[in-house]
Amino acid sequence: MSIRLVRKLSQFTPLSNGDAQALNRLSEARLRLYQPRDTIMHEGEPPKVINLYLDGWAYRHKDLANGKRQITSIFVPGDLCDVNVFVLDRMDHSVSALTSVAVAEISRSAFEQLISEHPRIAQALWWETLVTAAIQREWTTNLGQRDAAERISHLFCELFVRLQSVGLTSGNSCPLPLSQAEIGETTGLTIVSVNRVLQDFRRTKLIALKRKTLTILDFEALKQRAMFNPNYLHLGRTDHAFSTEGEESTGLPSQDEETDD
Amino acid sequence: MSIRLVRKLSQFTPLSNGDAQALNRLSEARLRLYQPRDTIMHEGEPPKVINLYLDGWAYRHKDLANGKRQITSIFVPGDLCDVNVFVLDRMDHSVSALTSVAVAEISRSAFEQLISEHPRIAQALWWETLVTAAIQREWTTNLGQRDAAERISHLFCELFVRLQSVGLTSGNSCPLPLSQAEIGETTGLTIVSVNRVLQDFRRTKLIALKRKTLTILDFEALKQRAMFNPNYLHLGRTDHAFSTEGEESTGLPSQDEETDD
DNA sequence: CGTCCCCTTGAATGAAGTCAATACGCGTGG
DNA sequence: CCACGCGTATTGACTTCATTCAAGGGGACG
Numbered sequence: 001m002s003i004r005l006v007r008k009l010s011q012f013t014p015l016s017n018g019d020a021q022a023l024n025r026l027s028e029a030r031l032r033l034y035q036p037r038d039t040i041m042h043e044g045e046p047p048k049v050i051n052l053y054l055d056g057w058a059y060r061h062k063d064l065a066n067g068k069r070q071i072t073s074i075f076v077p078g079d080l081c082d083v084n085v086f087v088l089d090r091m092d093h094s095v096s097a098l099t100s101v102a103v104a105e106i107s108r109s110a111f112e113q114l115i116s117e118h119p120r121i122a123q124a125l126w127w128e129t130l131v132t133a134a135i136q137r138e139w140t141t142n143l144g145q146r147d148a149a150e151r152i153s154h155l156f157c158e159l160f161v162r163l164q165s166v167g168l169t170s171g172n173s174c175p176l177p178l179s180q181a182e183i184g185e186t187t188g189l190t191i192v193s194v195n196r197v198l199q200d201f202r203r204t205k206l207i208a209l210k211r212k213t214l215t216i217l218d219f220e221a222l223k224q225r226a227m228f229n230p231n232y233l234h235l236g237r238t239d240h241a242f243s244t245e246g247e248e249s250t251g252l253p254s255q256d257e258e259t260d261d
Numbered sequence: 262m263s264i265r266l267v268r269k270l271s272q273f274t275p276l277s278n279g280d281a282q283a284l285n286r287l288s289e290a291r292l293r294l295y296q297p298r299d300t301i302m303h304e305g306e307p308p309k310v311i312n313l314y315l316d317g318w319a320y321r322h323k324d325l326a327n328g329k330r331q332i333t334s335i336f337v338p339g340d341l342c343d344v345n346v347f348v349l350d351r352m353d354h355s356v357s358a359l360t361s362v363a364v365a366e367i368s369r370s371a372f373e374q375l376i377s378e379h380p381r382i383a384q385a386l387w388w389e390t391l392v393t394a395a396i397q398r399e400w401t402t403n404l405g406q407r408d409a410a411e412r413i414s415h416l417f418c419e420l421f422v423r424l425q426s427v428g429l430t431s432g433n434s435c436p437l438p439l440s441q442a443e444i445g446e447t448t449g450l451t452i453v454s455v456n457r458v459l460q461d462f463r464r465t466k467l468i469a470l471k472r473k474t475l476t477i478l479d480f481e482a483l484k485q486r487a488m489f490n491p492n493y494l495h496l497g498r499t500d501h502a503f504s505t506e507g508e509e510s511t512g513l514p515s516q517d518e519e520t521d522d
Numbered sequence: 523c524g525t526c527c528c529c530t531t532g533a534a535t536g537a538a539g540t541c542a543a544t545a546c547g548c549g550t551g552g
Numbered sequence: 553c554c555a556c557g558c559g560t561a562t563t564g565a566c567t568t569c570a571t572t573c574a575a576g577g578g579g580a581c582g
Contacts, residue, residue: 457530
């Protein structure tokens, strides 16, 4: 069930069979399913459990007093998110489901036990946290310095590469379960502007986007348009992190990522 | 020397005298000073040391191919930053000095030893990392959903509250060592727009800003203008974090924060 | 006293937003 | 099978906020 979880983490640091088993046991704990538009965590509430996202797309968002809202992160299948949520007292944002989402709810104590007994998992979680922060910085840059077309093409490049790294692309296509309104809430644009940019991208044969499937017809041109540099995703290497003394491996194939340029 | 560092961390979780001493010893290791405009870490380079920021203002920034750049974070005195930099292979952004900055350079091994011997310090660092991430999300929202005046007033509210929490405000004034150009690079606006907003704020008696000193004349109105809600800064409580068994305290006064509304 | 950096202000331009009407796609129920 | 309804996408006309271009001013410093 949580193969994807183990696989994701083992991208960052080699996990032992013991680590993998511990993860599996944990994720079988309490499984919860959400439907599109369901809110998984609410801003302002104290976090009650740790959610390990096993499958599906979700997003963080912040809602403003004036009714506008910003999508601040998008979780694609394989992302974990919020493992450290207990360090803070209350949620400062909400998390909602974009597709149907499977979540393993872990109690605080079970989680603490896990990371104290499995330092490599803790390490991998650090890694994931830092990559998430790097993505957040890039989004800040995207919103602050790029125009409408650049923002949207950047978002597409990023999502494609992230999906590619977890094996969810096929050829130059990938799922994209976002409405134009949601693309707008992610990029700080109105629906109308998003629509015009998309029309333009289609006209110029940069992309095709139909029935929630994105096809990138000219990746080079799209990257150029976005000034996209994937370095901030920190993919493409398996052995980062703190020193690790040898131990038996999980036997999982290490992801092959063809994402660097 | 690193009183401020100890004080900052003890906001998050109580530190023992041993913890505090270890921090002191560490920060006396290699001290380095930077002048305004110096670049402390360069995007693209592998990190060589861990920088503990002892004093001064600095900022992260990302530079784009087209010459534009975005300031993605501002470090005020008391912030630590980049303690976890080794987990990633290369810097995905640069860090530069805004004022003169004092930095303690810690070797990777000394740092690893520190956190393994002093779990509470590790915990406090987690906390700091997560608050930094929360700020980054708020900045994403700021850039995506707020107009020029809202963005700038939000930035001012945030900086004031952060400075207040480390005792660097006096009355309703605080230092603000940013040029209008730099305010623009953090809020995604041009100098000209920043200037016009500031003029307007002065005319309407919201703020005064002169000689790098910001005075907030009407905090309530400024917060309103910004739709500022300080919850994301997660101030105002000392005991978050994972369970902690009792140990002798540092004797440092716990910061009193009057920042909640 | 001149230079550099930063701030200020006006006028023209432009990118994205707003408003509003229409079209499409898909599931439901008659 | 078709009509209806709802959410989503599309398009045009107009407006507005912020940018761009350009010129000038002030203060610090050598």
